[in-house]
Amino acid sequence: MPRPVTGVGRGGNSTPTEVKRLRGNPGRRPMKAASPMPETALALVDLSVVPVAPKGLGKVGTEYWTVLWTGGRRHLSELHDGPLMGRLCRNYQKIYDLEVWLGDDVTSRWYTSPNGQIVTHPAVKQIEQMDAQCTAWLSLLGFTPSDRARLGLAEIRVANELDAYRQRNSNLVDAEVIQQV
Structure with missing residues (x-):
């Protein structure tokens, strides 16, 4: 008897082609063409040049x-990410302008309505909404470690003693050092 259709999938998620290539191809079935890796796709980008601000x-x-x-030059594209980056920086400018307009006085962030209730100033709500939008845009552009992992970008790590130890030991086979080519 067949299972009733419930709308629930009955299988795992498909494995990315890059992962399949790393595992090898024991079934010898044809695979999709490899997508360009960031090392080769972005090799021509001059990391010291920052695009002109809009x-x-x-x-x-x-400044933003x-x-x-500067921080995302390795994985950002002027053509594709430039417009979103422009909107993000304009949002940060608006947040700054609203913060300056509200001032340092905490009491300016609330006001009393005509019926006597204390209400948050609309500019404060606008700052909160723009800040949440900026966080979402930063995530889209890959500015957190989890977003870089999701986008398949290389992890940036600071070398430490454990990494050096692992590197030294990875070159040992039967207690003999293998020369790196």
Whole structure:
């Protein structure tokens, strides 16, 4: 008797082609063409050059533009990520402008409505919404370790003593050092 259709999938998620290539191809079935790896696809990008900031960005927006492009230059594309990066930096500029407008006085963040209730100022709500949007855009652009892993970008690690020890031991076979070519 066949199972009733419930809308629930009956299988695992498909394995990415890159993972299949690393495992080898014991079944000898044809695989899809390999997608370019970041090392080869981005080899021609000059990491020291930051794209020109869009016109209309203020001082804070321009500073964010420089910092974000410097940090993400290895995996960001001017053509594809530039417009989103521009919106992100404009959002940061607006947040800064609203913070300056509200000032340092905490009491300016609330006001009393005509019926006597204390209400959060709309600018505060707008700052919170723009901040959440900026976090989502940063995630799309791959600025957290989990997002870089999701996007398949190489992990950036600081070398430590354990890594050096593992590197030394990985070259040993039967207690003889293998020369690296």
